[in-house]
Structures are given as C-alpha cells and as structure tokens.
Amino acid sequence: MRPALEATGLGVRYRRTWALRDCSLAVPAGRVAALVGPNGAGKSTLMHAAVGLLRPARGSVGVAGEVAFVAQDKPLYEGFTVAEMLSFGRRMNARWDDQGARDRLGALGIPLDRKAGRLSGGQRAQVALTLALARRPDLLVLDEPLANLDPLARHDVMRTLMGEVAERELTVLLSSHVVSDLEETCDWLVVLNGGRLQVSGDIEDLLADHLVLTGPAELAGALAARPTGGAGVVSGGPAGRQATLLVRGAPALDPRWQARPAGLEELVMGYLRSPESAALPGLAGVGT
Amino acid sequence: MIDFQLDRGSGVSTYLQLVHQVRQALRLGTLRPGDQLPTAREVVERLAINPNTVLKAYRELEREGLVEGRPGMGTFVRRGIAGPTLAEHTRLRRGLEEWVREARAAGLDQDDLRALFTVVLADAAKEGAA
Known part of the structure; x- marks a missing residue:
C-alpha cells in the first residue's frame, strides 16, 4: 500500500x-x-x-x-x-x-x-x-x-x-x-x-524494542563497547556508581543489570539526548 | 453498556485496561451474553485514545471467546465468565476486609499490604501452574 x-x-x-x-x-x-x-x-x-x-x-x-x-x-x-x-x-x-x-x-x-x-x-x-x-x-x-x-x-x-x-x-x-x-x-x-x-x-514496535537498564556503573563500559549488531546503547551512562541506559534490541545481560520496558517519553528523551543515535527503517543498527 | 474508564497513571497499558474492564463486567454480571460493546468510535470520542487500541482490546476478547464481532453490526458478548456468584463475592470480600483490618492492627501500611498480597497471589499462581 x-x-x-x-x-x-x-x-x-x-x-x-x-x-x-x-x-x-x-x-x-x-x-x-x-x-x-x-x-x-x-x-x-x-x-x-x-x-x-x-x-x-x-x-x-x-x-x-x-x-x-x-x-x-x-x-x-x-x-x-x-x-x-x-x-x-x-x-x-x-x-x-x-x-x-x-x-x-x-x-x-x-x-x-x-x-x-x-x-x-x-x-x-x-x-x-x-x-x-x-x-x-x-x-x-x-x-x-x-x-x-x-x-x-x-x-x-x-x-x-x-x-x-x-x-x-x-x-x-x-x-x-x-x-x-x-x-x-x-x-x-x-x-x-x-x-x-x-x-x-511504529510506536508499539519501538517500545517493544527498547529497554531501560539500571546497574553498577562499571558495567556500562562493557555494554557500550559491544559490537552493535542491531542492538546497542542508545543513550545514557554512569552517574556516580550507578548507570542508567536506554538500549535497543535484546542484549545478553549481566545479571546485575535491572531491565524494564522504556516509556514513550523516555524513548524520545533518550534519542534527543544522543543526536548520533537513530532508529530508522532500512538503516544499519535497526531491527527487522 | 459498559462505560470504560482510563487510569493513566496505573502503568497498565490502555488496551489491557479495556480488556480487564470487560472481564470484570462479565464477572459481575453488568455485561451479559448478547450485550453490545460500544463501537470504537464511541470509545475514542469519550477517552481520546487511538481507535486501534480499542480494536486490539476487542480482538483479544474475541480470541478468548468472550465476545464476537458481527460485521456491520458491532461487537457482542458471547458468554459470561463463570466465576463465583455474587453472594460468594460478598463473603470473600468480608474475609479480605477482616484480613486488612488485622494487618493494619499489626502495623502494616498500604504498601506493605499491597506487596504481601501480590507475593501471595504470585505464589498461588506458581503452585497452580506446577
């Protein structure tokens, strides 16, 4: 159509x-x-x-x-x-x-x-x-x-x-x-x-594809350095001993991370704070 | 006719809130077999939500066999939910009220109560599944 x-x-x-x-x-x-x-x-x-x-x-x-x-x-x-x-x-x-x-x-x-x-x-x-x-x-x-x-x-x-x-x-x-x-x-x-x-x-697809992670700051580096095969860190980073990240896709996680679904506002803010991140159809770093 | 309400702060997705409200109305007998659900347009003109959200909720209820869509007519209740009768409800509610009073007397606050209830509910579900 x-x-x-x-x-x-x-x-x-x-x-x-x-x-x-x-x-x-x-x-x-x-x-x-x-x-x-x-x-x-x-x-x-x-x-x-x-x-x-x-x-x-x-x-x-x-x-x-x-x-x-x-x-x-x-x-x-x-x-x-x-x-x-x-x-x-x-x-x-x-x-x-x-x-x-x-x-x-x-x-x-x-x-x-x-x-x-x-x-x-x-x-x-x-x-x-x-x-x-x-x-x-x-x-x-x-x-x-x-x-x-x-x-x-x-x-x-x-x-x-x-x-x-x-x-x-x-x-x-x-x-x-x-x-x-x-x-x-x-x-x-x-x-x-x-x-x-x-x-x-699609908003539902986008929300299903993003997570908010909270965990010890020292884990953030390892996650950010992951080769991005569709999944990866959209934005966020350590604040003191704790890190909060918006991630895309379903990365294999260290059990010390706490994961929860992202809200629409968090998703929008996450992208706006990281102008270099993108979630667009047909581009590298994007799911199906 | 069911009158949908939206709790925007609940964290429960809107389509699930609609599903839950229909199930609840079926349990309480305020919706009965043959009753018509409001059209998507009627719901969205009241709640200001996307029509697809309503359609998604109705599809879920249809999948559960609770309602059926009749083309050009609307969505109708197929069957009620066999649950405890209203009298049984009242009896259980009294028991729960008694339990809440006891818990309060023992010094539990609102959050403690909720947490405890959720844990027991989850454990019961696990036992049921095992």
Whole structure:
C-alpha cells in the first residue's frame, strides 16, 4: 500500500541554513503519527514541505490524496462568523462535508453566529480542526494542535480527532512538544533533532524494542563497547556508581543489570539526548 | 453498556485496561451474553485514545471467546465468565476486609499490604501452574 506521506532525501534550506537535511521517511496510511523534537528541530519545516508550502532544496516529499493543514496559530478570519467560514469553505471545496461540520460544532456547543475573534482558545482550535476535517482530507497535518490549550480543551480536541480516525481512513501527522499528550493517541513516532531525522517507526514496535537498564556503573563500559549488531546503547551512562541506559534490541545481560520496558517519553528523551543515535527503517543498527 | 474508564497513571497499558474492564463486567454480571460493546468510535470520542487500541482490546476478547464481532453490526458478548456468584463475592470480600483490618492492627501500611498480597497471589499462581 502506498504510504500516506513519503519523503526521500528531503532537504530544506532557509537562505544558507539547512532546516532539514537528508530526511527519508514513510508514514503508512491510517496512522496517527506524532512528530516530536525540540524547538528548531525542523518539525514545522517538514510539515510545510509536506503540504506544499515550502519547496525542497533536495529530495522530494509526496502525499497520497488530499491534504489539509492547520498551522500553529490556527489562523481564522477574525471578523467572520463561524457560519460564514463554513459557507466560504463550502464554496471553495468540492468535497466539503457541511453537515458533518455543523453537527460537530453543534455537539461542541459552538455558536455558528459567533465571530472568530470572540471564540475562546479551545473553540478556535475546534473550529480550525472542524474546517480542516470538513475538506475530507486523506492526510491531516496539524502543527502543534494542542499548544496554548488547557487540559480539558486538549482532551476535547483529541476526542474529535480520534473519532474521525475511527470513522474513516484518515492519516494524521501532528507535532507537539509534550510527549505525554501523544501517548494514548498516536501509533507512529517521528523524532526530528537539529534538522535530522532520528526515529521513524511504529510506536508499539519501538517500545517493544527498547529497554531501560539500571546497574553498577562499571558495567556500562562493557555494554557500550559491544559490537552493535542491531542492538546497542542508545543513550545514557554512569552517574556516580550507578548507570542508567536506554538500549535497543535484546542484549545478553549481566545479571546485575535491572531491565524494564522504556516509556514513550523516555524513548524520545533518550534519542534527543544522543543526536548520533537513530532508529530508522532500512538503516544499519535497526531491527527487522 | 459498559462505560470504560482510563487510569493513566496505573502503568497498565490502555488496551489491557479495556480488556480487564470487560472481564470484570462479565464477572459481575453488568455485561451479559448478547450485550453490545460500544463501537470504537464511541470509545475514542469519550477517552481520546487511538481507535486501534480499542480494536486490539476487542480482538483479544474475541480470541478468548468472550465476545464476537458481527460485521456491520458491532461487537457482542458471547458468554459470561463463570466465576463465583455474587453472594460468594460478598463473603470473600468480608474475609479480605477482616484480613486488612488485622494487618493494619499489626502495623502494616498500604504498601506493605499491597506487596504481601501480590507475593501471595504470585505464589498461588506458581503452585497452580506446577
């Protein structure tokens, strides 16, 4: 099956600075993909390139089907009412789902005669999401959809989004700073760091393939020096007499190590702390 | 209809929490053969979780023979879990409450209680398997 989003050797440059380098990834259709990384990692750049708002300097990026994009500041026409934005969308889009949009806004209790400028942060987010979903996209790209929202509004936005994913084959790519917001909702992980791709893969597979080890510091050296045949230390090291490591694969362990499964946040942090580590399909040092 | 709850701090994976809650409802008789489970959409619109998590839980329950998916209709309970009757539950609960009171009187705190219970449960499982 054709991936919903595919980048090959993608590079994007702003004047003389590379915002994104040599990025190759494929997000399968129907996935909810989390795009995470620190500020300036290239998340927005990847999104803008994916939806065609930025021209790549190198390589290519392609989307299967229709794509809808909601930018970080959730731009709405401030002087327009919600109803006016709906009717504008209806005229601009052949496959506009007007009834679905009205039903959703009704269920959320958002008045159609309210001007965008007078909506609360949570309502703006819901209206922006509703307008994007009404276009019935195959791929929905959301740049920081949860930023500046209170916990209740974050939950409501995710409920709307997950409901739509359950209803039809929709692929979502969404960026966030807060990994814990994504834990229950996303099933694909993309980690960008300093303009480079570090991780791209199925979250369940990634979690099953990583362990957190805790043990005496003197053992850390031996483990780090292991020849990496698919398995190896991702990050971490001794802190005093004890060492804590994030490892990939299933190394044969000294019984003095205590091993436990890695959480999503630990996995992301582990990679971000070691920019030279990577977990990418088709590269050396990666499982099947 | 079962009303799923999520304990995000429990450390138990979300799909297992859903499986456990259906099993528990079957044991207590709040879910009975023929009852319909909520659709994936209904669950995710309440809990804000990935639909695949719900489908995975339902597949597991189906594998155990507890529920069945009827194409285009939904997922339905096939059979209950034969367990102690409700009266038996009450009697056992009283016994456990008595035990907790005794343990507290002996100076055990919440964590001690949990640890002890877990160890005994694990040992019993081992004996059962042997």
